[in-house]
Amino acid sequence: MKVVVLRLGHRYGRDKRLSTHVALTARAFGAKEVVFDAVDREVEESINAVSSSWGGSFKVSFTDGWKKYVKNFKGDIVHLTMYGLPVGKVVGKLRKSRKDKLVIVGSQKVPSEVYQMASYNAAVGSQPHSEVAALAVFLDRLFAGRQLMKRFGGRIEIVPQARGKRMVENR
Numbered sequence: 001m002k003v004v005v006l007r008l009g010h011r012y013g014r015d016k017r018l019s020t021h022v023a024l025t026a027r028a029f030g031a032k033e034v035v036f037d038a039v040d041r042e043v044e045e046s047i048n049a050v051s052s053s054w055g056g057s058f059k060v061s062f063t064d065g066w067k068k069y070v071k072n073f074k075g076d077i078v079h080l081t082m083y084g085l086p087v088g089k090v091v092g093k094l095r096k097s098r099k100d101k102l103v104i105v106g107s108q109k110v111p112s113e114v115y116q117m118a119s120y121n122a123a124v125g126s127q128p129h130s131e132v133a134a135l136a137v138f139l140d141r142l143f144a145g146r147q148l149m150k151r152f153g154g155r156i157e158i159v160p161q162a163r164g165k166r167m168v169e170n171r
């Protein structure tokens, strides 16, 4: 099961940091790809720089037609929104289906079509918070925590310590 995250409403300049965090969270929590609806080479470069040091095969892509992208996606479409059904109620079905997942997160107001196009509108609590928090909790529930044990096989790896920092450099 491949997970792709679609980040809607990226505003060049203003959303750089948050969109980068969406992508890094997607990568660290088990997604294979992030797709933005606006081209931002700086965001792409900073994510690719992380992947080249820390490993994995995470992909950054752009689309200039998100509706078509969503329509053509073969798998379950999950839109994260505080207005949706509790994540705990939908995650069981999503895990069972084994299909690829497209997880949609917004920045500002999401176009109303998204609610209709989604197979599931899922809420991480019914309070407003952040796309980064919503994505992290959703992916953690979807993968039941297993993604946090994944090794990325990067040039740099952390050796977990009770105290202090230890890293190894792989050649």
Ligand code: SAM
Pocket: 079, 080, 081, 082, 083, 104, 105, 106, 107, 108, 109, 110, 122, 123, 124, 125, 126, 127, 128, 129, 130, 131, 132, 134
């Ligand atoms: N007022 C906006 C709206 O009506 O969609 C909220 C935007 S919020 C700052 C940005 C994104 O965070 C949302 O599009 C959604 O993907 C995600 N988000 C925020 N709170 C959420 C929640 N409780 N559950 C799921 N996703 C949430």
